[in-house]
Structure formats: structure tokens, C-alpha cells
Amino acid sequence: MRAMAKAPVLTPQAEDFPRWYQDLINKAELADNGPVRGTMVIRPYGYGLWERMQQEMDARIKDAGAQNAYFPLFIPQSYLTREAEHVEGFAPELAVVTHGGGKDLEEPVVVRPTSETIINEYFSKWVQSYRDLPLLINQWANVVRWEMRPRVFLRTTEFLWQEGHTAHATYEDAREYAARIHKDVYADFMTEVLGIDVVLGRKTPRERFAGAVNTLTLEAMMGDGKALQMGTSHELGTNFAKAFHTEYLSKEGRQELVWQTSWGTSTRMVGGLIMSHGDDQGLRVPPRLAAVQAVVLAIKGDDAVLAAVRSIGDRLRAAGIRVHLDDRTETPFGRRVVDWELKGVPVRIEVGPRDLENGTAMLARRIPGGKEPVPIEALATLLPAVLEEDQATLLRESRARRTSRTSEAATVEEAAEAAAAGGWARIPWDVLGPAGEARLAEQGASVRCLLAEDGSVPRSDDAPGTVAVVARAY
Amino acid sequence: MRAMAKAPVLTPQAEDFPRWYQDLINKAELADNGPVRGTMVIRPYGYGLWERMQQEMDARIKDAGAQNAYFPLFIPQSYLTREAEHVEGFAPELAVVTHGGGKDLEEPVVVRPTSETIINEYFSKWVQSYRDLPLLINQWANVVRWEMRPRVFLRTTEFLWQEGHTAHATYEDAREYAARIHKDVYADFMTEVLGIDVVLGRKTPRERFAGAVNTLTLEAMMGDGKALQMGTSHELGTNFAKAFHTEYLSKEGRQELVWQTSWGTSTRMVGGLIMSHGDDQGLRVPPRLAAVQAVVLAIKGDDAVLAAVRSIGDRLRAAGIRVHLDDRTETPFGRRVVDWELKGVPVRIEVGPRDLENGTAMLARRIPGGKEPVPIEALATLLPAVLEEDQATLLRESRARRTSRTSEAATVEEAAEAAAAGGWARIPWDVLGPAGEARLAEQGASVRCLLAEDGSVPRSDDAPGTVAVVARAY
Numbered sequence: 001m002r003a004m005a006k007a008p009v010l011t012p013q014a015e016d017f018p019r020w021y022q023d024l025i026n027k028a029e030l031a032d033n034g035p036v037r038g039t040m041v042i043r044p045y046g047y048g049l050w051e052r053m054q055q056e057m058d059a060r061i062k063d064a065g066a067q068n069a070y071f072p073l074f075i076p077q078s079y080l081t082r083e084a085e086h087v088e089g090f091a092p093e094l095a096v097v098t099h100g101g102g103k104d105l106e107e108p109v110v111v112r113p114t115s116e117t118i119i120n121e122y123f124s125k126w127v128q129s130y131r132d133l134p135l136l137i138n139q140w141a142n143v144v145r146w147e148m149r150p151r152v153f154l155r156t157t158e159f160l161w162q163e164g165h166t167a168h169a170t171y172e173d174a175r176e177y178a179a180r181i182h183k184d185v186y187a188d189f190m191t192e193v194l195g196i197d198v199v200l201g202r203k204t205p206r207e208r209f210a211g212a213v214n215t216l217t218l219e220a221m222m223g224d225g226k227a228l229q230m231g232t233s234h235e236l237g238t239n240f241a242k243a244f245h246t247e248y249l250s251k252e253g254r255q256e257l258v259w260q261t262s263w264g265t266s267t268r269m270v271g272g273l274i275m276s277h278g279d280d281q282g283l284r285v286p287p288r289l290a291a292v293q294a295v296v297l298a299i300k301g302d303d304a305v306l307a308a309v310r311s312i313g314d315r316l317r318a319a320g321i322r323v324h325l326d327d328r329t330e331t332p333f334g335r336r337v338v339d340w341e342l343k344g345v346p347v348r349i350e351v352g353p354r355d356l357e358n359g360t361a362m363l364a365r366r367i368p369g370g371k372e373p374v375p376i377e378a379l380a381t382l383l384p385a386v387l388e389e390d391q392a393t394l395l396r397e398s399r400a401r402r403t404s405r406t407s408e409a410a411t412v413e414e415a416a417e418a419a420a421a422g423g424w425a426r427i428p429w430d431v432l433g434p435a436g437e438a439r440l441a442e443q444g445a446s447v448r449c450l451l452a453e454d455g456s457v458p459r460s461d462d463a464p465g466t467v468a469v470v471a472r473a474y
Numbered sequence: 475m476r477a478m479a480k481a482p483v484l485t486p487q488a489e490d491f492p493r494w495y496q497d498l499i500n501k502a503e504l505a506d507n508g509p510v511r512g513t514m515v516i517r518p519y520g521y522g523l524w525e526r527m528q529q530e531m532d533a534r535i536k537d538a539g540a541q542n543a544y545f546p547l548f549i550p551q552s553y554l555t556r557e558a559e560h561v562e563g564f565a566p567e568l569a570v571v572t573h574g575g576g577k578d579l580e581e582p583v584v585v586r587p588t589s590e591t592i593i594n595e596y597f598s599k600w601v602q603s604y605r606d607l608p609l610l611i612n613q614w615a616n617v618v619r620w621e622m623r624p625r626v627f628l629r630t631t632e633f634l635w636q637e638g639h640t641a642h643a644t645y646e647d648a649r650e651y652a653a654r655i656h657k658d659v660y661a662d663f664m665t666e667v668l669g670i671d672v673v674l675g676r677k678t679p680r681e682r683f684a685g686a687v688n689t690l691t692l693e694a695m696m697g698d699g700k701a702l703q704m705g706t707s708h709e710l711g712t713n714f715a716k717a718f719h720t721e722y723l724s725k726e727g728r729q730e731l732v733w734q735t736s737w738g739t740s741t742r743m744v745g746g747l748i749m750s751h752g753d754d755q756g757l758r759v760p761p762r763l764a765a766v767q768a769v770v771l772a773i774k775g776d777d778a779v780l781a782a783v784r785s786i787g788d789r790l791r792a793a794g795i796r797v798h799l800d801d802r803t804e805t806p807f808g809r810r811v812v813d814w815e816l817k818g819v820p821v822r823i824e825v826g827p828r829d830l831e832n833g834t835a836m837l838a839r840r841i842p843g844g845k846e847p848v849p850i851e852a853l854a855t856l857l858p859a860v861l862e863e864d865q866a867t868l869l870r871e872s873r874a875r876r877t878s879r880t881s882e883a884a885t886v887e888e889a890a891e892a893a894a895a896g897g898w899a900r901i902p903w904d905v906l907g908p909a910g911e912a913r914l915a916e917q918g919a920s921v922r923c924l925l926a927e928d929g930s931v932p933r934s935d936d937a938p939g940t941v942a943v944v945a946r947a948y
Contacts, residue, residue: 035595036550039548041543041545041546041596048542067518069517069518070634071508072515073513074569074618074631094575094576096571096573097569098570098572100570101566102565122515146574146576158547
């Protein structure tokens with residue numbers, strides 16, 4: 001903690017949360033702004049977080065039966081116009097290629113903002129009979145939506161994401177699959193791996209995906225009390241099926257429209273991770289996500305220390321821990337410690353000549369903070385439990401924040417005030433309604449989602465007892 | 475082999491190789507043409523091949539010390555013009571975005587055809603001192619090069635690839651790293667995993683990457699005797715460093731330009747895989763690559779058969795084999811067999827009621843062909859050796875083809891004739907030279923690479939004894 005005596009490494013959260021966020025991204029070397037407005041360069045440490053998210057998500061998506069595929073970046077402009085709400089929603093954000101291979105193009109092409117249209121064009125070819133259903137596809141890709149108010153990871157002109165697209169024989173099957181992704185893939189990943197508490201709800205018609213009949217969302221509270229939409233899963237009904245003639249021959253011999261879903265999560269989750277778990281010293285990475293769970297640092301460069309560092313690394317690796325060795329002893333030790341704190345590696349094991357004399361190493365824990373000497377022999381058995389404890393701590397803190405900063409509101413004004421003060425408000429949807437929602441928007445707040453009386457996801461927009469969760473959002 | 479009696483599933487290779495290739499891609503459901511000319515939709519089975527390539531390559535790239543990152547898709551047009559040869563090479567192939575977010579852009583942006591320019595813009599910020607070197611970065615991304623004569627997987631307007639970009643303190647270090655990627659990453663992956671024989675050589679100045687001082691290449695002979703460039707690794711010298719002022723402070727306190735490399739492989743390798751190993755029944759996937767190494771088929775849907783199929787699946791999985799169970803007994807067995815042959819899964823294990831009575835299953839091997847009954851108990855111990863044998867067979871066949879169809883030529887005419895006849899020719903570079911190379915181009919052939927007298931990669935363009943390998947190429 002030598003750095004603590006000096007000037008703070010980051011702008012303190014309490015002083016200016018957005019500046020703290022930007023400072024952290026710069027100093028932890030997560031990302032840079034790209035040269036074209038709103039684009040970003042994801043640096044290796046930031047990309048490593050995304051890679052681990054991909055691995056964990058991909059496994060869950062495959063467990064849910066979906067297969068990966070890849071559809072083109074370029075979509076003919078005419079495809080987008082086929083579904084009226086969809087084009088209305090996306091037209092203002094499109095990037096358009098008008099020139100290719102040294103010539104003006106006959107039909108301009110759009111850089112995909114999302115792939116419902118181009119995917120339906122192919123689904124309509126691939127799906128012939130009920131035997132071809134359900135068709136469960138996912139793709140990992142970049143998408144482009146021109147951003148007027150960009151912010152790294154949270155709103156960028158280009159971002160990386162996965163987008164799932166499925167076709168089903170019945171409404172019920174599609175509805176169940178959208179809910180399965182919402183809960184078993186997204187919520188499971190976010191709570192169990194990211195350690196982020198998420199509220200699972202239903203979007204109001206105003207906040208729905210352009211072209212969907214229902215949007216399920218996962219909302220998380222950030223360190224400043226604002227909300228971040230972490231992912232969405234949509235029921236598309238037969239909207240795109242109608243536009244693209246995606247039909248199948250039923251068992252009964254009739255041509256029927258397919259029922260569809262789409263669902264996505266993106267590099268925005270990296271922003272959510274930072275704003276959920278970060279503190280004034282930097283990021284705190286949940287152990288189950290961390291590509292480096294433990295860094296073993298050589299305090300000095302003498303042979304005995306370096307040998308001990310390597311041997312500790314080997315033993316921890318054998319215990320299934322993801323380890324990095326830091327033997328850059330030409331760089332001052334204090335600077336390296338500050339750097340690992342910034343990067344949020346859960347555990348540091350610091351080894352110097354004096355520690356070796358005692359057969360101990362210093363165990364520094366980023367998540368609860370603090371450090372203490374531990375017998376080197378005990379590390380490999382101790383660490384798995386330490387990491388699981390730290391994982392649970394992050395989720396508990398995330399949940400406690402949401403609970404303590406959520407209040408009950410009886411009027412639109414009360415809800416708007418709670419949101420302005422950096423919290424969430426719960427208000428009966430029949431008190432708020434679309435008119436109240438419009439008034440919230442004027443005050444910079446929005447309905448993040450609707451919840452049923454028992455806290456579950458409502459089956460319709462206006463079930464009795466529905467509660468709206470109101471907040472300012474990123 | 476029931477399907478053999480009927481009309482051939484694919485146009486035979488001997489009849490029309492390009493049509494066979496296209497037939498296979500359609501019938502094995504590897505890819506479709508995209509709606510924008512030259513783009514492609516990679517279907518799940520085709521994408522599965524690419525995913526496995528990514529896994530194997532990514533591990534090798536990380537072993538070589540490079541870290542993944544992500545740079546923007548959109549590059550300001552002005553960046554490309556900074557390196558004169560580079561822009562000359564890529565200008566005719568660019569896709570240009572002129573319109574974004576509902577407005578004409580002040581400066582048009584280019585969709586990346588490759589990322590040397592934008593990456594150097596950031597390297598010049600990140601690299602300050604010799605301590606920051608070497609800087610070893612890789613990215614997995616899509617790139618766009620407008621294609622006049624597109625062919626699925628081989629030449630597509632958009633393709634997926636990895637591109638490595640590195641900066642080093644010295645020429646020697648950069649040269650060694652480009653060679654390391656060429657040999658330890660690319661050649662190792664292609665021979666050991668893809669089972670494709672590759673010739674490692676040096677490109678002539680005419681065939682060099684636009685902006686490179688030296689391009690190392692890996693060339694493979696396809697089933698029709700034509701060549702496919704499977705990957706390249708470039709020494710960039712200080713060309714981009716000069717253009718982007720990528721400099722570092724040396725140990726001696728001087729500002730020095732960095733020395734750089736870049737290297738790439740793409741979804742084109744999927745095309746190479748098909749054309750290397752495919753036959754008239756379909757694809758043959760090398761076992762080390764295959765996402766499905768063995769498919770266990772239920773011939774009939776009775777309970778005993780389905781239970782046996784599941785139990786065999788479990789036992790093979792426990793033996794470390796990647797297994798898929800095919801219990802789609804409502805689909806005719808013969809059609810499923812044809813489909814698995816098309817898809818090239820190395821081993822099929824067919825289980826029916828009569829087999830069960832004997833305690834056996836039918837083991838069908840796609841790579842050497844043929845099938846025979848095998849005791850079910852023996853499968854798990856037998857299969858690993860079978861798969862390794864099949865892997866070796868593919869590489870041996872690939873190597874034998876190249877050896878038997880490569881001839882020695884004494885004149886430019888002889889070399890051009892050998893290439894036109896569907897083979898490769900070796901000709902002394904001092905006989906051929908740039909003038910002969912231009913004459914070859916008129917006859918549709920090219921120098922695929924230069925080899926040193928001992929078969930190694932030449933250190934310069936004109937070392938005595940250098941041999942040129944001549945072929946027609948995809």
C-alpha cells in the first residue's frame with residue numbers, strides 16, 4: 001500500500017465518477033479512444049476480460065443448444081426497410097458504404113447494426129419443414145451504431161458482441177427459449193461469473209427493441225447508483241418471419257410462419273464490470289472471470305527469490321489456479337503493486353528474501369483489501385477458498401448496494417427524485433403508466449424494467465400489481 | 475456405402491474440380507453466398523471448422539508470446555495514404571463509408587483491409603522506451619477487400635482472420651520473430667493439425683505484401699495440383715515506423731525507429747482444407763481438427779439401441795474423444811450416412827439391433843474408407859490409435875501429391891507447361907528472374923515462393939542456387 005501515501009492514482013469515485021471511470025480505463029490500460037469518433041481500441045488487458053467473458057458465455061450458449069455461425073458485415077439497405085419498426089429504430093445510427101472496389105455501388109450497403117434482417121433472409125432458405133425447427137444460431141461479431149454521445153465500452157460506434165437468433169414452430173417454444181437465455185445463460189453468467197447482481201424484468205413498450213413484441217432485460221446498479229442494461233433477450237413474434245417469408249411446413253401439412261427470438265450481450269459488460277466492482281485503487285476482477293487470478297511477484301531479483309516465485313507458480317497452477325509471474329525486478333516494486341491493484345488481480349503473492357527466511361510469502365487480497373504473511377506450503381490449499389470467498393464478496397456487495405439504494409416511490413416526482421439522487425425507485429406501473437414514463441424521460445430517468453408483484457418477470461405489459469423500476473441509466 | 479450405388483452426391487473431382495468444390499460446400503452445409511457480391515454466410519458446420527482452427531492457432535500464438543487485442547474496423551482514409559506502397563496495393567480493394575449517423579462524413583472512413591496503419595498509430599503512443607519492446611499483438615477480426623472474382627472461403631470480399639503485429643528493437647529480433655511465426659506457429663499448425671503439407675519459402679519482390687521488405691509464405695498443393703497460399707508472415711522493416719513515427723528511446727539514450735512484422739491466416743484455410751483432403755464423397759476432416767471425431771449412429775430407434783449409443787458415447791468421451799450422437803432415427807439411415815460422409819467426420823460407429831446381439835458395432839472409417847465390425851468393449855481403446863493413424867494418412871497423402879506432381883523445369887516454357895498441366899515446377903531463379911516471372915503471369919502461372927538450395931527459406935532475393943516454385947494458384 002506504499003502508493004496510498006502519495007497522490008491518488010485515480011480521481012476518487014466520490015469526487016467525479018465519470019472521470020474515475022475514464023482514469024481507470026486509461027491507467028489500467030484497458031482501452032483507448034479510436035481515431036474515428038466513438039470507436040475504441042481494446043488493449044490486451046481489457047481484451048483479456050472480454051475473452052474470458054466470451055469463453056464462459058460461449059459454453060453456456062452451447063449448453064442451451066445454439067450453434068455458432070457467421071453472417072456478413074454488409075447488409076443490403078433494402079433488407080432493413082422490410083420490417084417497418086426495425087428500420088425506424090436503426091436508420092439514424094447506420095453507417096453506409098457507398099463506394100467499393102474503386103466504384104460507386106449500385107445499391108449502398110449498410111454496416112450491420114444487428115443481424116435480424118440478413119439472418120432471416122437465410123433462415124427463410126434453410127427452414128423448410130417442422131423437422132428443421134428449432135433453429136438455434138449464435139454469432140460473435142462486431143456491429144456498428146453511430147453514437148452521438150460515445151463513452152468507452154458503454155456506448156461505442158463499433159462494439160463486439162454475441163447475437164443469438166432462433167426460429168421455433170410455436171409461440172410458446174419461442175417464448176420459453178427467450179426466457180431460458182435470459183435466465184440460464186445471461187443471469188447465470190452475470191451473477192455466477194461476473195459477480196454482478198442483476199434484476200430480471202420486462203421492458204415497457206417504449207423501451208422495447210425495434211421489431212420485438214417483448215424485450216426481457218437484465219439491469220444492474222453501478223457504483224454511482226445509475227443503471228446499466230447488461231443484456232437483452234427479445235421475443236420477435238412473427239414480425240421478421242412475415243417480412244422475410246420465413247415459413248415451415250407443419251406436421252399437419254400447413255405453411256406456417258416461424259416464431260423467433262434474438263438476444264445479445266456486448267463489450268458493454270466490460271464497462272459494467274468496472275463500474276460495479278471498481279474502487280479508488282482501480283478495478284477488482286472477480287476470480288472466476290480473471291485470466292490472472294493470482295500474480296506472484298519477485299520483490300528482488302536474486303536467484304533464491306526467482307526460484308521460489310517459479311516454484312510457487314508451478315504449485316498454484318497444479319492446484320488449478322490461473323497464475324502470472326511478475327519477475328520484472330528492474331521496475332520498482334511499489335510501481336508494480338500499484339499496477340496490479342489498478343488491474344484488479346484478485347490475489348498478489350509477494351516474495352522477498354526476508355519472507356523466504358521465514359518460509360512465508362505476503363498474501364495481498366485486492367477484493368477485501370489487506371495483506372498478511374502466509375506459509376508458502378499452505379498457499380496452494382488456501383487459495384481456492386480465498387478466491388471463492390472473494391467471488392462471493394463481490395456479488396454480496398453488488399446486491400447490498402442495489403438493495404440499500406432502492407426505494408419505494410408513490411408518485412412520478414418521488415421516483416424522478418430518487419433517480420436524480422443516485423438510486424433506484426420502485427413505483428406501481430398503474431401509477432406511472434406511459435404518461436408518467438414520458439415525464440420521467442424529461443427529467444433524465446427511465447423505466448429500466450417492469451417486475452411482477454412477486455418479483456418475477458411479468459407475462460404481459462399490464463398485469464395487475466406490476467412494479468416499474470426507475471433509474472437514470474448509462 | 476449404400477449411397478454409392480445411386481447417382482454421385484457431388485460432381486466428381488475429375489470431371490470438374492471447381493464445381494466439385496462448390497457442390498461440397500453446398501451439400502455439406504459449410505457456407506452460402508452472401509447477398510452482397512463476394513460475401514459469404516458461414517454455416518454452423520463450416521464455422522465449427524474455423525472455431526477449431528482458431529482454438530489451435532490461438533494457443534500457438536499465445537505460446538509465441540503475443541497477446542490478443544482489438545482495433546477499430548473503421549480507419550481514417552488519411553492513415554492509409556501514409557505508407558506509399560501500402561496504399562497503392564490496397565486502394566483498388568477498399569470499401570468506403572461516406573455516410574454515418576444520418577449525415578455525410580467530413581472525412582470518409584475505410585473498412586479495414588488489414589490493420590498495419592491503425593495499429594501503428596497506437597504503437598507510436600504505447601512504445602516509449604526499449605523496455606516496451608518487443609510489443610507482440612494479435613487480433614481476431616473481419617476484414618474487407620473488394621473482390622472482383624470471388625470464390626467462397628478462397629477469395630471473399632469479407633473474410634475472418636487473425637493478424638499479428640509486432641514491434642522490435644532490432645532488425646534481427648523482428649526477422650527472427652517473423653520466422654518463428656512462419657515455422658513454429660503456422661507451419662506447425664498446418665502440418666500437425668490440418669494435416670496439410672506446406673512448402674515454406676520467400677516471396678519474390680513482385681508477390682510481396684504491399685509495404686513489406688520481405689514476405690514469408692506457406693504454399694500448399696490442392697487436389698487439382700494448383701497452389702494455395704495458406705498464410706504469410708512479413709518483415710516490415712521500418713516502413714510503417716517511419717510513416718507513423720513509431721520510435722523508442724534506446725538503452726543508449728537515442729530515439730530509434732522500431733522494426734516490425736505482421737502475419738496473417740484466414741478463413742481461406744477452410745477452403746484449403748476442403749481442396750486438400752476432400753474426395754468424391756465429400757470432405758475428410760483431420761481428427762486433430764475435427765470438432766466431431768466420431769459420430770455414434772443409432773440405426774433404429776429401439777430402446778436397447780439408443781441406450782447402447784449413449785453408453786458408447788459416454789465411454790468414448792471418457793477416453794478423450796470428441797463424440798456426437800446421431801439418434802435421428804426418423805431420418806433414413808442411408809441419408810444420414812451420406813451426410814456424415816459429406817461432412818467428413820473421421821469415424822462412424824453404427825449400432826443396430828443385430829450388432830448388439832453380437833456385442834459389436836460397425837466401425838466405418840472416412841479417411842481410408844471401409845468398415846468392419848468391432849467389439850463394443852474394444853472401441854474406447856481402439857479409437858485413439860485409429861484417429862492418429864488417419865491424421866498421419868492425410869498428411870502423407872498431401873505430401874505424396876506434392877512430391878509426385880512437382881517437376882524440374884529448365885526453361886520458363888517448361889515451367890508454364892507444368893503449371894498448366896496441374897502441377898508445380900521447380901526452376902532456378904537465375905534462369906527465371908523477374909522477366910521470366912512476368913512471362914509466367916501472361917500464362918496464368920506465378921512464382922509461389924523461392925527456396926534456398928537446401929530447401930530452406932532464402933535470406934535474400936538473389937542468393938546463389940535459389941529455386942523458384944512455379945504453379946497456377948487460387
